[in-house]
Amino acid sequence: MATDHSRLAGRFMISPAVLLLLGWMIVPLSMTIYFSFLNYNLLSPGMEEFIGLTNYEFFLTDPAFFDALGNTLLLVGGVLVITIIGGVGLALLLDQPMWGQGIVRILVIAPFFVMPTVSALVWKNMFMNPVNGLFAHAAKFMGLEPFDFLAHAPLFSIILIVAWQWLPFATLILLTALQSLDKEQLEAAKMDGARKFRRFYYIVLPHLARAITVVILIQTIFLLSVFAEILVTTNGGPGTASTNITYLVYLQSLLQFDVGSGSAGGIVAVVLANIVAFFLMRMIGKNLEA
């Protein structure tokens, strides 16, 4: 139906977006790849030389890399477990008949709109601080010794903060999916005498499966790149206890000025993200056809 004329116009209208994104992807990414093969330190400019895969060798055998990889997986996994389980529970709860549902929903999704630096600093100081934080007050009230969260359980604390930020997202998406569930099917199952748990397990959960997958994949993309929360709470420490890959690359390239090694780390991060992206793209692509 589309004429040649309109097709040409269409191409003309798409091209700015395509060219910009192409430039955004190809130029810096190829520069990163190029840098990753160089011995390149910002402190000694003009001394760059080609050193092959040495940067990768250093980055991938650095004990800090294994710590960071482990921390990244724990951070992503921990937040996913909390937000998915919590999100399913909350979505089920919010889907029930109640008074003031709209207001409760507003309360629940609010943390998602709080900027990362604010939520990290509020949790760090006003809740987790071992002297003045609310948790310390609560511990003292119960006659317990206050716990220094960020010093003794830095990664766990960051997981908690990030999970608080992402729980609303999971809840909102799962709730949206839940509301599209055919209620008659549930009624029918109820008539047939299926108990609550069986109704949940055989009808609700399969219906949510798709939404859960989407939440997992999208959150993973964002969680692999958690940065601000680490920067303002622990600076990746103590030691490397709360350093993830994103933070490690930042550390090497912008704080230690080792562009070569930082770039190699950046490429490793790209490869990791691509593995997740591959599955996400397939899910969304399938949806596009339907």
Added chain:
Amino acid sequence: MARKSFNMNKVYFTVAAWAVGLLIFFPILWTILTSFKTEAEAIASPPLFLGFDWTLENYAEVQERSDYFRHFWNSVVISLGSTLVGLLIAIPAAWSMAFVPGRRTKDVLMWMLSTKMLPPVGVLVPIYLIFRDTGLLDTRTGLVIVLTLINLPIIVWMLYTYFKEIPGEILEAARMDGAGLWSEIVHVLTPMAVPGIASTLLLNIILAWNEAFWTLNLTAATAAPLTAFIASYSSPEGLFYAKLSAASTMAIAPILVMGWFSQKQLVRGLTFGAVK
């Protein structure tokens, strides 16, 4: 009998949901409350919930000491600027993909999405160096460029899913009536597209406002938006809880309100239409 148990259930669910909702909201509520305390009251033991002398002192002091409104204005310029530029580029692209789809349209859409999957650290070093060499480091222009590019895929996708819902028959009908391309756009498409564009605008302002990787890495003092300004409280001097709270409250309040209006768009925008 059945009716009564239904009502009891409703009471239980209401109590449970409100309890959980308030628990999740509590850190925000606590921040807002603390912003009205004096520094001494902010760290009082046991903590004061409502029984303190409400004061606006912290707000005045945050502005006075650190020129809060300059950072606020930076946030406004950067988030609004990147969203508007993004819309300008994305509207024609999404329009043509939705109404004049070619064989490659699906591939182009998927490819655009894939650029969003690129982790920022993968391009941090070159962008930093390019910005340093072109004088874009610590400028609002630089951040507008970067945030436009990182949010462009989301903008295109959201607009595409909205435009896709506009029935093509209406265009056919307008064309039959002799409407040219221009009047087709102005009189038929625009009114139907405005709600979708508005939702996209809203969600992207929120995303850009809260973006905290590039804003932290590419700004120092001059162009620092609120994300970076708040980060300066990570190494404070003296008592600062009340001031941190006041600065935080001002930083999140406008976006919180916008966020509540865009709940539905949030789902569509961030799942790329996979959940509606």
